[in-house]
Amino acid sequence: MIRRLAIDGYRSIRSLVVDLGDLTVVTGANGSGKSNLYRALRLLADCGEGRIIGSLAAVGGMDAVRWAGPEQGSSRGRAVQGTVRSGPVALRLGVATDELGYAIDLGIPVAARSAFDLDPEIKQEHVFAGLDPRPAGVLVERVRGLARMRGDDGWQQLATNMHPWASVLDELAGHEEAAELAGTRRMLRGWRFHDALRTDRSAPARQTQVATRAVRLDDDGANLAAVLQTAIEAGWDREVHAAIDRAFPGSRLRLPMADGRMSVSLEQPGLLRPLAAPELSDGTLQYLLLVAALLSAEKPSLVVLNEPERSLHVDLVEPLAALVRQAAEATQVVVVTHQQRLADALGGTRVELEKHDGETLVAGREGPLDRPAWHWPKR
Ligand SMILES: Nc1ncnc2c1ncn2[C@@H]1O[C@H](COP(=O)(O)OP(=O)(O)OP(=O)(O)O)[C@@H](O)[C@H]1O
Ligand SMILES: [Mg+2]
Known part of the structure; x- marks a missing residue:
């Protein structure tokens, strides 16, 4: 650690x-x-x-x-002196x-x-x-x-x-x-880093992907379905499904497979068929990506997330914080965020x-x- x-x-x-x-939660104003x-x-x-x-x-x-x-450097309010460099x-x-x-x-x-x-x-x-x-x-x-x-x-x-x-x-x-x-x-x-997990319309996580075991999430999230399936088969099924249910009550993750390719979809209450990856909202996909990043079958020694709250509705802040806290029992986690609410919900060491x-x-x-x-x- x-x-x-x-x-x-x-x-x-x-x-x-x-x-x-x-x-560890790193907070501060824009540009800090x-x-x-x-x-x-x-x-x-x-x-x-x-x-x-x-x-x-x-x-x-x-x-x-x-x-x-x-x-x-800065002396907090006092005039800065010595503006010519002398050291290497x-x-x-x-x-x-x-x-x-x-x-x-x-x-x-x-x-x-x-x-x-x-x-x-x-x-x-x-x-x-x-x-x-x-x-x-x-x-x-x-x-x-x-x-x-x-x-x-x-x-x-x-x-x-x-x-x-x-x-x-x-x-x-x-x-x-x-x-x-x-x-x-x-x-x-x-160490693993997740900054800009892609959730746009042509995001790799919205495409079908080759069905091959994946113990950790690619930087762009392309192997989302395989990471979730691998984690489930490795015995993390309760944790994965519980994390999704906390965020989207009554919903159930499905990982359909056809012709050696797989994808993510989500069964939601009130809908007659599961919504496929291209139909999921940006925030829903972002949350699923974070579940995959934090609950993957291989637990990295350190996961660093930059602004994981991006495109998440405030209702998802508490489920996200619970997910991160749970992951932090097995993995050291650093979360960089400017959202006070998320920082407060996370607790941990504050910087x-x-x-x-x-x-x-x-x-x-x-x-x-x-x-x-x-x-x-x-x-
Ligand atoms: N070479 C440099 N020397 C001094 N300051 C720099 C240098 N390069 C960038 N900066 C400053 O770093 C700041 C950007 O910091 P950073 O991107 O880490 O902010 P942030 O806290 O992540 O903000 P946000 O919440 O907007 O993402 C800018 O204000 C910029 O002026
Ligand atoms: Mg920033």
Whole structure:
């Protein structure tokens, strides 16, 4: 379970450290930086897939995503000083669980000019024990091209010429002795993100789909019917049907199959035939997608939902909150929402964001000392 998340120099987030619970609800006004926190978590997950450099280049490279304000940032009302940068450009992301933590420091290339100037460089990576990447707990350290691990008799060299675009999680995860690298990669790969689940008229979830077992929902929801059927066959039938009945009392999910293809439909009170996927309202489909995301046969270690309440009627807020709370018993869940009502219904650990002088801050914190401990490794 992720206990601590640290983000530094990413869009409106100059420097943020937050502790997460089994269920964490991130709230705040429009533009306060909620989606930036969501995107930062996604970038961390990209490290586990070896594609963080590509993801950053795809949105315009470091210039586009780095914090555009002064290094010292907001001082809540007091004048902001020191508007000239003196330190290096850095985007730093880190996460810590009870067992392992991972921190990555990205910067701009200093090497000879290349056609790939949008690609940032990995300056440092650290895998550590404990909740804070302080030097004493570091297990694997990568500084530019050099990677080493702490062994029984001191530091042991792992690599001497790593490319600036390659992560230790990708290049060295197969290393027999550095089991922490494979463990960290596995953790990051177990996270699931659902942002814009498609419910429009031509949404993939409204089409029939090949009937093949699916233990987790595709990002676009294309395998909705298969995920629900797989969960039902895996013994989650009571939970799935109860979640649907809470939202649409008296309705029953049907997953008709023909010619090796399947689809979702919903029997509703007062109707003589079930409504097929193309006929379901956007909100109904959105809710079914969330049921599939949260009750799939394979429970991910972390599910992050960005504005799950989109297109849901207020009557569905309470059933959605019950669904999320139930899922949070088996899976760590982070919900990003600006709907107060949903946040209140969810309970859990609350992280409220607000913006001061363009900078995302956690509401209620007095200053930089009033936050969980996190010491970024020095460059
Ligand atoms: N490079 C940057 N430096 C500083 N601020 C930035 C940068 N890029 C984007 N921002 C700011 O981040 C804010 C957007 O944050 P975000 O999209 O996370 O908001 P949100 O809380 O999700 O809002 P909503 O509720 O509308 O979805 C904008 O106000 C934008 O000005
Ligand atoms: Mg947003």
